[in-house]
Amino acid sequence: MIEITDCTINLNAVFDRLKKGNSGSIVIHYAFGRSTESGKKTSSIRFVLEGDAEGEMRELERSLRVKWPVEDVLLIRRIGKLAIGEVISVVAASAEHRESAFELCQEAVNCFKKMKSFKKK
Numbered sequence: 001m002i003e004i005t006d007c008t009i010n011l012n013a014v015f016d017r018l019k020k021g022n023s024g025s026i027v028i029h030y031a032f033g034r035s036t037e038s039g040k041k042t043s044s045i046r047f048v049l050e051g052d053a054e055g056e057m058r059e060l061e062r063s064l065r066v067k068w069p070v071e072d073v074l075l076i077r078r079i080g081k082l083a084i085g086e087v088i089s090v091v092a093a094s095a096e097h098r099e100s101a102f103e104l105c106q107e108a109v110n111c112f113k114k115m116k117s118f119k120k121k
Contacts, residue, residue: 001017001061001072001073001074001075002054002057002058002061002074002075002076003074003075003076004049004053004054004057004076004077004079005076005077005078005079006078006079006080008086008087009076009078009087011030011087014028014074014076014090014092015028015092017074017092018071018074018092018093018094019072019094020071020072020094021071022071022096023071023072023096023101024095024096024097024098025094025095025096025097025098025101025102026092026093026094026095026101027092027093027095027098027101027102027105028090028091028092028105029090029091029092029109030089030090031087031088031089031090031109032085032086032087032088033045033082033083033084033085033086033088034084037120042084043083043084044081044082044083044084045081045082045084045088045120046081046082046120046121047077047079047080047082047088047118047119047120047121048079048118048121049079049117049118049119050116050117050118051117052117053077053115053117053118055117056115056116056117057075057077057115060075060108060115061073061075064093064104064108067104067107068093068095068100068101068104069095069097070093070094070095070100070101070104071094071095071096072092072093072094073092073093073104073108074090074092074093075089075090075091075108075112076089076090077115077118079118089109089112091105091108091109091112093105093108
C-alpha cells in the first residue's frame with residue numbers, strides 16, 4: 001500500500017492497516033521533522049511534489065515486494081508544510097521473519113531519501 005497525504009498521519013492506525021495473518025514480525029519506521037536542517041535552525045519543513053510521485057511510490061513498493069519475502073508493505077509520505085516533530089514518512093512491513101521486515105524498511109527509508117518526485121523546500 002502507498003499513500004501520499006497532506007494530512008497528519010495517524011500513528012495508531014499504521015499497525016492496523018498491515019496484513020499480518022502469517023507474520024511473526026512487524027517493523028515500523030517513522031521519520032520526523034527535525035529542528036535543524038543543514039546545520040541551521042528551522043521551525044518547519046515543506047515538501048512539494050515534482051513529477052509522478054504516485055508512480056515512483058508504486059514502483060518502490062513493487063521492487064520491495066519482489067526483493068523481500070513480506071506479507072505486507074505500507075509506504076506513506078507527507079506533503080505540504082510540516083511542523084517540527086510531525087511525522088514526515090512511514091515505512092512499515094509485516095513478514096514471517098524479522099530479518100525481511102527490518103531489511104525492507106532500511107532499504108525503503110534509503111530510497112525515500114533519493115526520490116526525485118518529493119522535494120524538500
